[in-house]
Amino acid sequence: MSEQAPKFKVTIDNITIEVPAGTTILNAARMIGGDVTPPAMCYYSKLKESGGKCRTCLVEVSKGSEKDPRPMPKLVASCRTTVMDGMEVKNITSDKVLDARKGIVEFLLMNHPLDCPVCDQAGECDLQDLSYEHGSEGTRYEFDRRKFEKEDIGPYIQLHMTRCILCYRCVFTADQLTGKREHGVLERGDHSEISTLLGKSLDNEFIGNVIDVCPVGALTDKTFRFKNRVWFTKPVDAHRDCPTCSGKVRLWMRGDEVFRVTARKDQWGEVEEWICNDCRFHKKEVKDWVIEGPSHVRRSSVIAQGHYEHTQKPHVLIDKVIGKQPVLKMDIHSISDVNKPEIDLSKIEGPAHSTDFEGNKLLGNG
Amino acid sequence: MGVKLLLEHAHVEGIRYYDTYRKNGGYRSVEKALKMTPDEIVEEVKKSGLRGRGGAGFPTGMKWSFLAKPEGVPRHLVCNADESEPGTFKDRYLMEFIPHLLVEGLIVSSFALGSNATYIYIRGEYAWIAEILEQAIAEARNNGWLGKNILGTGFDCEIYVHRGAGAYICGEETALIESLEGKRGNPRIKPPFPAIQGVWMRPTVVNNVETLAAVVPIINMGGEEYAKIGVGKSTGTKLLSACGNINKPGIYEIDMTISVEEFIFSDEYCGGIAKGKRLKACIPGGSSVPILPANLLLKTAKGETRMMSYEGLAEGGFATGTMMGSGGFEVLDEDQCVVRHTMTLARFYNHESCGQCSPCREGTGWMYKILKNIEYGKGKMSDIDLLWDIQRKIEGNTICPLGDAAAWPVAAAIRHFRDEFEWHILNPEESQKRNYGMAHYADPIHVPTVA
């Protein structure tokens, strides 16, 4: 009884696409891809009820639908608003959106500790990406930032509440993967905090996934803590026969050492398949895994900065949409020795060693 | 004397109890309504022009007609008795002194909407009132107005009182619904609206206490008669809780044909400004609505007398007008400091934000901190524009209207009292010792002649 869902035509930043009825504006934009896709800090397609909270994905609906062409009076959260037939949406073509988004980024950063130099998430942090792409250089906030004590939630996960942006993704993950309401939000307003029931540690075989869904460094893997920087490790896809989960993971390696195990993530930074704690925290030997090969990094991440061969950069639409070329705000190679452009990470035989980055001791081409 | 519909018998000895209430014509509307069809009742309410008394002023009949009625799915009526807006205390008076009026309104409305289980969500701090209500419900039940097969019509109805735990945000209808379900009181992301998916995902109507009480006179006198009281889209009577620097703070029922000036200065209502002081400013509809200086409060920007009605108070939009809101009428005399007052409100919204969405969670705290600096002589001139920009970035960008409610008072204070803010900043020491005072806030406004 497969009834074809009716198709709706929606135009986002002057690009028209047909999507099944019931699709959200954000997901329609993701189908177009590139710059017209609004940033999403709280929505997670694999988590029911997620989204609507961070407000980074706000867009302007300049035409409601073919039937009712009135524009919507306020900006709407694209992750929670479904398209109508004939709807016209403005994202990067709307000054109102860009202005509001700048404000949202400022709000999100206002109480953030900006301790990126000591944060394990640095290099793969959605908040870093967001502020780089949509924020301003400075802050107008002149007060003390909010602070919380670090807290261990279980033997493998550390909660660094000070860095949390209250996206609720971990709450939904804990609720939906573990079937219990033991991990949630205490208090209210700007003193809200993530915590577990009576501060109890969560012992559930899937709870480690909260680390992967966290867009910032608020939930980190204690077995990886301070061991390495993301951009010095090389992502490798691997699998094992796991009785609990699919066993399909991403290993973050350096030499023959497995530093970290995470789920594989798609181009939107979302986990493809949840993995179990055993795979994540206890299988840290190469012999535990069947290596498939270097991961395809489908985001412009810090890994891509290393001229990583398997990078697929998102296509640029900005010139089509507003007739301007994107501006490169900063070329990381001009200020950092890390990931030297002349070193082609993917050409190194096997995973990279730190010695590969030293001076001019380069491979063949150096 | 204006017309009294809700408080008509408020001063009758023993009106809180069933027998006296019944003797004074109580429960007549139930007898009448249960002989009508639910749709006819909704039609009467539509004709009455009644607008929601909880703050937003949405037409009640229209709200009722949006209620989804899927086959086999229970529907619910929820009475919003969370009343936590600073300056608003009218529902408290109704429930405390004439609880049967609310119970009566609830029975009629439940019948109209098909709700067999109706809830009163009352703020936890009204602990003794919850008991008064429960007693009234028990009395109504003992006399056959609640329970099974009411008046032999086959209609079953129970009313449950649910106590909140002291959060302003639980007055927002979807946060209230979450809280009623036993969850954290976070507002829901809309759509879906409660009329489609409310309590336990069932179609739900949420109405304010005063709105539901007003259904009683509407049924008794008929929607058309009710609509003749008042003016324009401000039909019927409205309860106002008046407070601040006035001679007679309290609850007043007005028909919305009087002027703001009459309401403040007449002996029948507030009785003028206390201690012979002068009127400086007023927040006429609860803490969320824009504050107005005396001159714009009494006269509109067009130079006309401002009336105490939905339209009258809103005349001029946010640039020079304000809102009826929830009817919390707060009067400030010449000795009051608008900066301090704005800071107090900012602290309230900061404290009450649920923290779900970033603009409200972070922005409310930021505004409060800046206002505190200004109030305590540590402000900078650039702070005023910064405040303006923060409120602008909160407004309209949040999940629920609490963000707007936090932004509006700050915006209005800067719009109309900017020089008072500047004076605070330029005179950091003097401003700790005395207030800016009356300044020009009551001076007649130059009205441009229209060609």
Ligand SMILES: Cc1cc2nc3c(=O)[nH]c(=O)nc-3n(C[C@H](O)[C@H](O)[C@H](O)COP(=O)(O)O)c2cc1C
């Ligand atoms: C932050 C916030 C607090 C609110 N508090 C109350 C309240 O205490 N009582 C109330 O009746 N409505 C309150 N409201 C309005 C309700 O959301 C809702 O609009 C109202 O109960 C509808 O009833 P009405 O149509 O009869 O006015 C509040 C709204 C917001 C955004």
Ligand code: SF4
């Ligand atoms: S800990 Fe991380 S995932 Fe959880 S709410 Fe905070 S930022 Fe989101």
Ligand code: SF4
């Ligand atoms: S606007 Fe404020 S109170 Fe409303 S949902 Fe957002 S954070 Fe919560």
Ligand code: FES
């Ligand atoms: S992603 Fe839409 S509001 Fe956060």
